[in-house]
Amino acid sequence: MPTPSHAPGGTTPAEFRSGFACLVGRPNAGKSTLTNALVGTKVAITSGRPQTTRHAIRGIVHRTDAQLVLVDTPGLHRPRTLLGQRLNDVVRATLSEVDVVGFCMPADEPVGRGDRFIAEELSRLPKRTPVVAILTKTDKVGDADRIGARLLDVAGLGDFSDIVPVSAIRSYQVDVLADVLAARLPTGPALYPGGELTDEPEQVMVAELVREAALEGVRDELPHSLAVVVEEMIPREGRSPQNPLLDVRVNVFVERPSQKAIVIGSGGSRLKTVGTRARGQIEALLGTPVFLDLHVKVAKDWQRDPRQLRRLGF
Numbered sequence: 001m002p003t004p005s006h007a008p009g010g011t012t013p014a015e016f017r018s019g020f021a022c023l024v025g026r027p028n029a030g031k032s033t034l035t036n037a038l039v040g041t042k043v044a045i046t047s048g049r050p051q052t053t054r055h056a057i058r059g060i061v062h063r064t065d066a067q068l069v070l071v072d073t074p075g076l077h078r079p080r081t082l083l084g085q086r087l088n089d090v091v092r093a094t095l096s097e098v099d100v101v102g103f104c105m106p107a108d109e110p111v112g113r114g115d116r117f118i119a120e121e122l123s124r125l126p127k128r129t130p131v132v133a134i135l136t137k138t139d140k141v142g143d144a145d146r147i148g149a150r151l152l153d154v155a156g157l158g159d160f161s162d163i164v165p166v167s168a169i170r171s172y173q174v175d176v177l178a179d180v181l182a183a184r185l186p187t188g189p190a191l192y193p194g195g196e197l198t199d200e201p202e203q204v205m206v207a208e209l210v211r212e213a214a215l216e217g218v219r220d221e222l223p224h225s226l227a228v229v230v231e232e233m234i235p236r237e238g239r240s241p242q243n244p245l246l247d248v249r250v251n252v253f254v255e256r257p258s259q260k261a262i263v264i265g266s267g268g269s270r271l272k273t274v275g276t277r278a279r280g281q282i283e284a285l286l287g288t289p290v291f292l293d294l295h296v297k298v299a300k301d302w303q304r305d306p307r308q309l310r311r312l313g314f
């Protein structure tokens with residue numbers, strides 16, 4: 001997490017608030033989608049697959065009365081592998097530094113063991129960190145009575161400062177949630193200049209876009225076995241400023257040769273689709289034409305090997 005620098009003697013209005021918020025929730029709870037809805041642009045990576053968010057990607061909500069820096073964390077879950085363990089360490093470290101925590105639970109699923117596990121973790125936070133319970137995806141539950149029943153279930157889970165039902169997809173109550181989160185921030189001047197939406201290094205965002213494209217429509221076991229590393233991003237030499245090209249070299253790591261075959265597809269067809277999709281997104285992100293060079297490599301059992309994990313940036 002960046003260290004906030006509250007500039008002394010700033011010209012910010014007395015009641016301006018600024019600080020960090022973090023959305024937690026079990027995999028697929030809708031955290032990334034909600035982050036995007038709050039920030040108003042695509043900064044975090046969403047997909048129908050659980051646990052696609054490995055990095056603490058921040059989006060910044062700029063308001064006239066507040067600046068809310070959102071830290072999107074991986075799903076907090078029961079650790080099964082070394083990787084899972086490290087993810088949880090990241091989540092705990094993040095939780096201990098933020099001003100307010102948003103605990104996301106999907107309205108279309110009953111409160112489950114995963115939610116209770118997280119609620120328990122949150123109850124161990126320092127007392128002063130407020131937790132706002134967020135009932136996500138309310139559009140998936142048409143019936144107001146069912147939403148009411150869910151809200152009661154959620155209320156029974158812990159000691160929340162507020163409970164807010166939202167639908168990120170329909171933009172329902174997203175503003176209300178922003179109000180509620182902003183109200184919990186300390187007073188102080190903006191932490192980041194206006195207009196800056198994320199401070200995540202470009203390479204990490206590029207890696208996430210490739211990862212998202214590679215996960216699209218593949219079997220359930222693959223997400224946990226896929227890591228993406230951007231090896232280099234260099235402007236192609238000899239191109240005129242009017243006709244630039246950025247060479248982006250990316251390695252996609254899987255654990256087994258069988259997974260490599262899945263990612264590549266017959267005759268390389270799938271990898272080509274992945275490359276095309278990711279390239280479009282990367283070009284949109286960086287605002288320059290890109291030549292994307294994708295390589296799929298087997299790094300055996302990388303999730304359980306500390307040396308490999310370090311090499312892959314975990």
Ligand SMILES: Nc1nc2c(ncn2[C@@H]2O[C@H](COP(=O)(O)OP(=O)(O)OP(=O)(O)O)[C@@H](O)[C@H]2O)c(=O)[nH]1
Binds near residue numbers: 025047053136138
């Ligand atoms: N109908 C509906 N679907 C939603 C909403 N928010 C998220 N989803 C869907 O739920 C799935 C999971 O959403 P994400 O935002 O990726 O969830 P997440 O909690 O960030 O997931 P992890 O990264 O796995 O922890 C995606 O298919 C989203 O499109 C919503 O408000 N309404």
